[in-house]
Amino acid sequence: MTDGLFPRERAVVAPGAVHVPGWLPSGRQRELVAACRAWGRGPFPYRHTVLPGGGVMSVRSLCLGRRWEPYRYLDAVGAELPDWLAELGREALVEAYGRHDDFAPDTALVNFYEAGAHMGMHQDKEERSGAPVVSLSLGDRCVFRFGNTETRGRPYRDVELESGDLFVFGGPSRLAFHGVPKVWAGTADPALGLTGRLNITLRQTGL
Template sequence: MTGDGLFPRERVTVAPGAVHVPAWLPFTRRRELVDACREWGRGPVPYRRTVLPGGGVMSVQTLCLGRQWVPYRYLDSVGVPLPDWLVELAREALVEAYGEHGGFTPDTALVNFYAPGARMGMHQDREERSGAPVVSLSLGDRCVFRFGNEENRGRPYRDVDLASGDLFVFGGASRWVHHGVPKVFPGTAEPALGLVGRLNITLRETGLSV
């Protein structure tokens, strides 16, 4: 992997509506987000391994801010409120990716923690009634983010290298594509971040009434 110094990673449009902006979050903001993720986990809705309807248990540990998600639907309840500053950060991300935020008002955020060995299978984010983009922020260990197609979980897909501080937005023609994380590279987080593993925050509009 090339670094952000001698050979900076460049912004890439991976597919129509899908934009990868490397190192978008400055290091101070990364630290603030890691601290916030720890604090949220001490609240009323802790990180948990989601049990799927078929009985399988996800290796990723998840915490939900705002409207609560369970496989494969949203509940009316709110556990940890979605902070206004995080909504504003998501809007700034859309301005960076698309040039405007279009009134984006997320009402839910999934915080996924990847301990060593954790991964995420190919899936679609289809529980939302809104077609607004998904904003994804990466913290900690580097990973392979597999960005596929709308029809199935297999090829064609494109593997994107996501590192700490990266922004990935997918909307428009790419809003409903399958995606996943087949591999995380342990020990690749910045030591000063104080994080062992990977955190991923995805912000969405559910399109559901309050």
């Protein structure tokens, strides 16, 4: 856990997996929080996803662009994925990899973690494209568990993500299992105006 004495450093967590702490400035974070609120007031509000086995995810989610449901993408499009958000995804790849390879995300999943919410280990494997996944964190600090491509268990590495952090995974790590076992409630900067954690993941489906 960081204590503010030493700056958090950029890290290559695994081949193709890059963590960039504090990439989003505070003003941009507030803009994204406002956008997430606006999207939630639209025709496709945040909801708890019901899994095929009957389980209910503890996070609340909404989709921008091509709509996802477990475990496939629909032909239908939900709320519009704005051009400025896609451009932010390309900027993120340039930051992480030094290039964006014409990244053209056509879907974004926005997850809202309230107190007690978590995310089990899973793979993002419904996409036909091998393009990287761009993940942006807002609000409360969390443990992001980044694993291997074969199993939900070890080996994995726990990374602490804070508001404004960027995490990109692609290449050999594109199908790595990952999850959020812990969120520290009340750790967001009050100036952000957010209670809880928001995570935005941009993906290129290849569909």
